[in-house]
Amino acid sequence: MQYAAAEQAWYMPAAVAATTMAESAVASVERLASESAVVVFSVSSCCMCHAVKRLFCGMGVHPTVHELDLDPRGRELERALARLLGYGPAGSPVVPVVFIGGKLVGAMDRVMAAHINGSLVPLLKEAGALWL
């Protein structure tokens, strides 16, 4: 996925790996989430993540995507996300997880519910991801 690289280049230089080592996983997640208007934590082979990416693209939004299976700290980040979402069972997949304007929106069901009830678009506009 080329999203991460493109977005990083536009915003600011990517954070050095050394500094992230000392951080806790949750802190990393929060930092990554606040780096872009729309951040999606995903797994490259996950179809639901693909669906959420297509949803944003369809709306004209270009989210920052972090593929956890391609990240060296992927496991920890996934665990941190699970804790943030309040997931109990380890069997169900955590991803995709969406952050808008640094705030947690949630998994696919929350994102879709937000879109249907009309709260997603204002949120995106507020975060500066949509201009129309």
Next chain:
Amino acid sequence: MGETSSSSHSRQDPCVLGYGFHGAIANSTPANFFDQEGAAYFGELEETFMHQVASLTRTQQAATTSIAHHGDIKPFPTAATVTAATATARPPPTLDIFPAWPMRSLHTPKEGSNVTADSTDDSESSSKNNSNHSSDQHGAAADMQSQFDQVSQQQQLQHKNMATSSTPRTGKTPDRKQTIRRLAQNREAARKSRLRKKAYIQQLESSKLKLAQIEQDMQRARSQGIFLGGAPGANTTSSGAAMFDVEYARWLDDHGRRMAELHGALHAHLPDGDLRAIVDDTLTHHDELFQLKASAAKSDVFHLITGVWTTPAERCFLWMGGFRPSDLVKTLLPQLDPLTEQQLVGICNLQQSSQQAEEALSQGLDQLHQSLADTMAGGSLIDDTNMSFMGQMALALGKLSNLEGFVIQADNLRQQTLHQMHRILTVRQAARCFLAIGEYHNRLRALSSLWVSRPREILGADEGHCGEISIAAQASQSQFSSF
């Protein structure tokens, strides 16, 4: 004579009054005819009397005390007293006997008719016995006193009669026999019906317990069925699927009833508050279906996604195990006029956003298909080579499990769409909206059943019949064209 019998009478225990009575018979000469004609008979009945007497100890005591005051104790009156005691413990029908005694000569022809009516009396009195038995026991003691005052007067009369002539007695004996027999029959009938009632109540209690047990078992089996849903692979319908089908059928019935109720409420022009309650209930009812589908997706996703649970016509519109939300909104839009500007904007936005969400989910599912196909076809793009068959299968299984996620998300989308419609519309508009949704699906189901039962040409028929059949098919097809 009277004195002797009275003393023996008063001396003796009320419980053994029967014996005392019997002894009194032996003692007193005026009762000779009893010995001749009725002694044996009374011997048989003695046991019956004993029974009754034991149960009416209290009343007997009252009887004996009141009788002791009147010195005229005769076996006849004593017997009368005993039967009076037993009889007055029972409701009025048997008490009719009392007025008959002083008027023995007049009553004899009546007795004949009474005997024939005995059988009906028995059932009546036994049923009355049943109901009045308990209440009577309280009133019996009070009644006793008044009755015995009456009886004692009658006894005095009888005593005079007996002293003068014996002919009235011979008339009385068969009456007494019949009376006593009838009383005994009444008692038997009463006892039998009491026993029957007890048995019936016991039966009811045991079946109530059994019902509770069965309900418990069913609950347990149902919850176990959900867990064991994935296990039976050989069956065409897994237990999860079968259970869903049953629950869906029940939901449909319930839905039909609610639609009728909503229709009635809408046309009855109920106040908005009441209508709102019904509309909210309808929305909750739809939510229940989504719950059912969610649990069914976890146990057997293919059952939902292939649409086996729906009718053929509904199946051709199937999208991810259900209706397509954007299509529904598009269908409903013209039905909901008049709409305000704001509402129109809201519904158009809803249509657009549901369409986008559907697109996203469809594309996600497409990717799943593609990925699965690649796995099945052999080497996968991301993973390592040297994949064994079982390894491939394991990978494919993992991918298949994502399918239930999609069905659940699709149902979530449907649920959110219905909720948003409910939010945008007013109460009356929402009522009409739900009615429209129900009617639309009803029509699809009707179409399905008509399609399934449509007359067709039977293939493989011989030459002779072919023509007839095709004519028949054509005729009925023209019938259908008018639909």
